[in-house]
Amino acid sequence: MRWTVTQEADIQKAEHLQKAIGVSLPIAELLIKRGVETFEKAKTFFRPSLDDLHDPFLMKGMEKATSHILETLESNKPVMVFGDYDVDGTTSVALMTTYLKKLGFDVVSYIPDRYDEGYGISYQGIDYAKAQGIDLIIALDCGIKAIDKIDYAKSIGVNFIICDHHRPGASIPDAIAVLDPKQTDCHYPFDELCGCGVGFKLVQALQAKLDRPQQQIYTYLDLVATAIGSDIVPITGENRVLAHFGLKLINSRRRPAFKAILENTKKRELTITDVVFMIGPRINAAGRMKHGLLATELLCETNYEKVKVLAKDIELYNSSRKETDKSITKEALDMIKEQKEEGRSTTVVYQPHWHKGVIGIVASRLTETYYRPTLVFTKSGEKLAASARSVKGFDVYDALESSSEFIEQFGGHKYAAGLTLEEKHFENFKRKFEDVVKSTIDPELLIPEILYDSEITFKDITPKLIRILKQFAPFGPRNMTPTFVSRNVSTTGFVKTLGEDGLHLKTNLTQSETVFTAIGFGLGDKKNLMKKDEKFDIVYTIEENEWDGNITLQLNLKDIKKPS
Structure with missing residues (x-):
């Protein structure tokens, strides 16, 4: 593996920021690398505020979209909310369906069947809307390239409002409005929203147009945060604010679906990573193994007894998904070996x-x-x-x-x-x-690459450093968990492999008489580098390990090398 420093921090800027906000130089360097160079930017970074969300009407098409939706409401016409079958799509549909029903709409939620209809807007979905007397479809997390399908819909009297975040093609669909900040002529200040994020901006705009308090719609931020994490969009700018407050809601277990999914977890505070690995796969499993509409039903349901039944079904689909992907992966790996x-x-x-x-x-x-x-x-x-x-x-x-x-x-x-x-x-x-x-x-x-932020010693890992690093969360693309290199480290003598076939590694590491426990997932084969009294270099993140109600500090090893 290549170990590559993310970028060299401007030392003068780092020293200036260090004095301005009263942090250590390693922390100041981490902030500079994330584009946080002033006291004001640091304040925004460490204290996300919902006041920092952009005006939704800055997005191209928003005025047309909201006007048409409210005209449809006045005429008492039903609408279809259409979304993709993955986490981003199903959370989008849950968000929009719940909100429009509160406005008084008769809403049909529609998720295409992965196998019969495939990805994105489908002719079957359009025909179903027509048969139900629906002439407006709000499409979320899809549609930006569905030129022919939207032309077909228009020809039979069905109109679209598209909320997408994928890259457009050469042409834009002929819809009532297309909301996608990746359009070249859209000047919205942040173009990295997920599909659910674009849907939330539409809800935000409707709420403003109806002169209703924005606080009422912040209850949907748990859905937005789940989509942000699962769709792997950058957790910077507006996404950072949405994810920060959405995580708080997820951890409150206020939504019955999340309460049921997380019932057996012992973790008190979930991170975005936990959301990605604990909530995301379960929501996805419905669309992968049965039908994505089940996930949307789960996310919308408020009766906890019904939620528990739906969550149990989805848990079974997730178990089936795990077995299926394991067997196909093995088959694929065998094929690749045979092909040489x-x-x-x-x-x-x-x-x-x-x-x-x-x-x-x-x-x-x-x-x-x-x-x-x-x-x-x-x-x-x-x-x-x-x-x-x-x-x-x-x-x-x-x-x-x-x-x-x-x-x-x-x-x-x-x-x-x-x-x-x-x-x-x-x-x-x-x-x-x-x-x-x-x-x-x-x-x-x-060649696989590990990016690290800076080189530190074990003595730099103080309670204050840990406290500030925690405030860098939520982590994700463009704001990854800070990663460090420490050189000439050795073991205390305790090194053992864990898991099936000794795949993982657990050890106690020491440097200048400071000792930390370390875990190395998938690094079992590096055990031979860790002989007592021999020096080696490590690249790692620092984390708090929660087990059975106890929290301990540990280093999460990413790679180990002999000193260069």
């Missing part, structure tokens, strides 16, 4: 029987193993469907765009995307995708 594809810059695997609901997870696992842009294909009706995942620094969306002559449709982000194509084009696409990646990727990006 050394020298390739991509991983592309296909089996017609693989479960479409888990190919994204499998793609992520293969990327972790082989560390190259990865596509996992399966059969979906008459077509092939794939999930794409990338390595840090490489834009897989651009690579798909350059291979689009063989693709029927695709969409997504820099690091994660989805696509469909005809089976007859599979081999040609596979070759083209490999050629595009090989000719454009920096070979160094195919």
Whole structure:
């Protein structure tokens, strides 16, 4: 692994900030690297405020969207709320459905079937709306590239308002309004909202137009925070504020769905990471294994007895999802070994029987193993469907765009995307995708990299440092958990491997008579570097480990090396 310092902090700026806010130099350097260079910016960073949320009417299309929705309300017409089947989509639909019902709308919630309809806006959904006498669909977390489908809807008298956050194509759909801060002519100050975040901005605008208190809609921030974490959008700017207050709501267990999902956890304070690994997969499991509408029903339900039944069902789907993705991952890894594809810059695997609901997870696992842009294909009706995942620094969306002559449709982000194509084009696409990646990727990006913020000694790890580091949360893209390097560390003599096949590592480490317990997930094979009295370097994060009601400090090791 490459150990790379994130960037060199401007020492003069760091020293100035150190004096201005009264922190240690390592903390000041961490802040400078996050763009926090002044007292005022530090205040905003450490004390997020809902007053810092941007005016929703700065977003292109917001005036049209709100006017049309309120006209629909006045005419007592029903609406459809349509969203994708992942966490971002189902939380979006739960948020919008709940809010519109409170306004007095008759609302039909619609999540497409992953297998019968596929990703995004579907003809079946449009036809269903028409059959129900609905002439307005509010689409969330999808729609920005659904040109033909929205044209079809318009031709039969069904209009759309789109709330999306994916990158637009060359054309924008002919909808009543398109809310997507990634549109080139949208000048909204923050363009990294998730789909649920864009939906929340629409709710915020409606609330303002109705002259109702904004505080009333802050009850939805737990849904927004769950989507922010699960969709892996940057936790900076507006997302940081939304995630900060949303996490507080999640930890209050006020929403019956979250209370039920978290019933058996002993953790008192969940982090965004906990949300991503404990709540996100369960919400996702419904869409992967059964139907995403179950997740939306769970999130909207207020009767706790009904919630417990729904949560139990979703727990079963999640268990089934785990078994399925484990077996497919093993099958895919065996295929790659048999193919002996050394020298390739991509991983592309296909089996017609693989479960479409888990190919994204499998793609992520293969990327972790082989560390190259990865596509996992399966059969979906008459077509092939794939999930794409990338390595840090490489834009897989651009690579798909350059291979689009063989693709029927695709969409997504820099690091994660989805696509469909005809089976007859599979081999040609596979070759083209490999050629595009090989000719454009920096070979160094195919070597796993650990970014660290700064080099410190164990003596720098004081209670004050820990207290301030905790206030850097919530963590996520562009505000990752601070990561450190310490050199010439040794063990006290206590080193042991844990877990199946000794996969993990637990040890007590010492440097200049200061001792810390450390855990290294997936680092069991590094045990041989940790002989007593031998020195080595470590890269790690600092965390509080909560177990059985007790909280202890530990280092979470990311890698271990002999001193260079």
